[in-house]
Amino acid sequence: MTDVERQTELPDRLRSPLFRLMASWEFLLLIVAVLIFFLNTQASPYFLDPWNLSDATYNFTEKAIIAFAMALVIIAGEIDLSVASIIALVSTCMGYAVQLGADTVTLIAVAVVIGAACGAFNGILVAGLGLPSIVVTIGTLSLFRGIAYIVLGDQAYSGYPESFAFFGQGYVWWVITVEMVLFAVFALIFYVLLHRTSFGRSVIAIGNNPTASVFSGIRVARVKFMLFMLTGVMSAVAAICLTSRLGSTRPSIAVGWELEIVTMVVLGGVNILGGSGTIPGVVIAAIVMGMVTFGLGLLNVPGIVMSIFVGLLLIAVIALPIIIRRLRQRLSG
């Protein structure tokens, strides 16, 4: 950090808490969310229907459930690109279990165990052997989905028990879906985990300076291992929801989700280089992305064109603060 930056940054902390809140990334996102909500109501008369809105949440709930765990991984300075492949493998294993006559409870158990095992595998390679997480998880991205392809080939599993449909298709009350409740519950859990526990503080510390974290007594490798395992388990939860919603499993399930989840996390204000980020930011980012895709869908924009928006959003979200900071520096000196 140069001296110029330090001078411009220090006075910020002396301003009132209200100003700080309003200048925060989350507040900015919230304004964007409201704006998009308003634009959507103008774009289509069907948008404000409660059942429509309830359906729209499926666009982001499953991804967001993984994004919470991914946020922690990225804050700790790592990345997990294998999440979508974990979904594929977990879903395949559940499908296999169904063929053996498993009931819903067994299916959940299978999912969580496989998800945790996949996460632990990543964790051992990254935290245990000290390998770069981006390469490791590109490898496991290939490996996990590859196993799903070996098992299924061009086939598909279906015939899930009726009670299993509850997770992806069930309603708790009126338009409130089971997935919405899971989304809210996990948002709360991860909020507490990151912002209110010493574990969360150590995650942020590791992202800021892993070497200093070791010297201050944080078990860096163990925390990282736990984060990868947590991401595996959350991917399993998402796999349960998605499989239950679709009612079938193909090896190409959830392909490309890793990108959207990383975008969600980065859009939520998490520093891709690690060290900072908040769960409320990720929550709002998830809702923004869900509404953008839903709104574009109402306007009959094809999925692949939406992906252009996602890509542009990802780059713009990171580029804009940098450009603004540069401009401010140029103006001030």
Place this chain on the structure above:
Amino acid sequence: MSRDAILALALIAMIGLVSVRFPGFASPDSLLGVFNDTSILIILALGQMAVVLTRCIDLSMASNLALTGMCCAMLNAAYPQLPIVLLLVVAMLIGALLGSINGVLVWKLDIPPIVVTLGTLTIFRGVIFLISDGQWVNAHEMSPAFKALPRAEVLGLPMLSWVALICIALMYFVVTRTPQGRAFFAVGGNPDAAVYTGIDVGRTRFNAFVLSGALSGICGYLWVSRYAVAYVDIAGGFELDVVAACVIGGISIAGGIGSVAGAVLGALFLGVIKNALPVVNISPFWQQAISGAAIIIAVVFNARAERRSGRIILRQAETT
């Protein structure tokens, strides 16, 4: 024994194993066929190598290939009289232009390369849909000359293989005999030290991205003309194979370590697996899992080798 030699031995051992089951596999004709089939992966791996050497990564290569390929196919369909050599130059330029988008974002805005190229990966794919309107360009819309070039034989080798050989030779020259090539290593090995030796780190990374973009562009034409079809999803997910080839070839994702021979051998390793699977009667569905396992084994192996030899000067100082 060097890493490249170990990899070469593993490759020979694998070919040997397959030929036990099916002796014809190791015949020169069959091996040249494997090389030809792997040519595009080799060229892409060379481009990826330049980027990875500078401590970056280019995940947009396959999308770049597909977009450039679609542009070539549509150009050819609209103006069949356009000379193919010109089209090849256009492909290279389009590819380089797309690569320079990545390069500028990394150079001027300091955005992490993985984010930039994850973004452009989807953007390029989406743009293909926009320009093609989701339509395919089929074989009958392409001129005969367009489709003939990769298959045309010169001295008994198809042009596709020749292009790969030329790229290998050029990359070898650039990497080992030019200041730019050495700058790739310096920037990845230790960016801070590179600055003090007068190297512009950002510009070097930019050049690496333009290079990988140009090679992707060439591959775009080669891919579309070889398979005689262009549509939105061609080469989908191929970027992972390219990264896999580099990792298997011993190119360190942390930058500064790698060789042309490694990239070529890494690509050939995947190429041999792909071509051997049907020969030994294993379903092609195994391929993805095998390349995933190969990446993981290679990265474990590389990490050990790097730790043993001690990579670069001032490594400790840099991490603080």
